Amino acid sequence: MPTVKVYKGTSSSSSDVICNVSNGRIYKKTSSSSSDVSCNVSGERIYQGTSSSSSSALYNVSSGKVYKGTSSSSSDVVFNIKDGKIFKGTSSSSSDILATIKDNKVYKGTSTSSSSTLFTMDGFVTIEELVAIWHTVQYSY
Numbered sequence: 001m002p003t004v005k006v007y008k009g010t011s012s013s014s015s016d017v018i019c020n021v022s023n024g025r026i027y028k029k030t031s032s033s034s035s036d037v038s039c040n041v042s043g044e045r046i047y048q049g050t051s052s053s054s055s056s057a058l059y060n061v062s063s064g065k066v067y068k069g070t071s072s073s074s075s076d077v078v079f080n081i082k083d084g085k086i087f088k089g090t091s092s093s094s095s096d097i098l099a100t101i102k103d104n105k106v107y108k109g110t111s112t113s114s115s116s117t118l119f120t121m122d123g124f125v126t127i128e129e130l131v132a133i134w135h136t137v138q139y140s141y
Contacts, residue, residue, distance in 0.1 A: 004123035005030070006133055010105070010114050012122070019136045021125055025050070026132045038136040041128040045070070046135065058135060061128050065090070081127060085110075086134070101130070 003022040007013070017030050024041040027033070037050045039058060046059040059078065060067040068076040077090045079098060086106075088096040099118060100107045107116045119137055 002123060003032075004121055004125055004129075006137070007120045007122070009117045010120055012120070018119060019133060021129050021133065024129065026129070026136050028136075039132045041126070041132055044128060046128060046132045059131055061131055064127070066131050081130070099134075106130075106134075 001023065003020050005020045006018045008016040008018055014030060019038060020027050020030060020032075022032065026038045026040065028036040028038055034050055040047050040050060040052070042052050044061045045057050046061070047053070048056045048058055054070050057070045060070050060072060062072060064082050065074075065080045066078050067073070068078055074090055080087050080090060080092075081101075082092060084101045085097050086099040086101070087093070088098055094110065097110050100110055100112055102112055104121045104123070105112075106118045106121075107113070108118055109116065119133070121133070125133065
């Protein structure tokens, strides 16, 4: 699979690369060094760094729901992805929309205006990779 770059806002400049995705690993900026792996995807789980130990599991993704760690309990749903929207927890209420996903861009809230673009991806990613990118963008920058 080709490497997918993730840019700040609507940029496509290499100086604005937040992270890149290659073979299920999310690397910081344009790096391809294992020491710069923010998180990695294995199956339906997202792990911290290069680890695949259950103690390093950040999220478990199942049927669009994103759970804390290795949990599959509804009380541990951090957010859910449905119909191109990222919702808080198990909600599907428009007031709980954290982001909108459209045309390889992720926008803040319900907006699809260029000024609300959080990040732009230059290719296709899986839902698990999107969760890993979201984590990297939210907690690393």
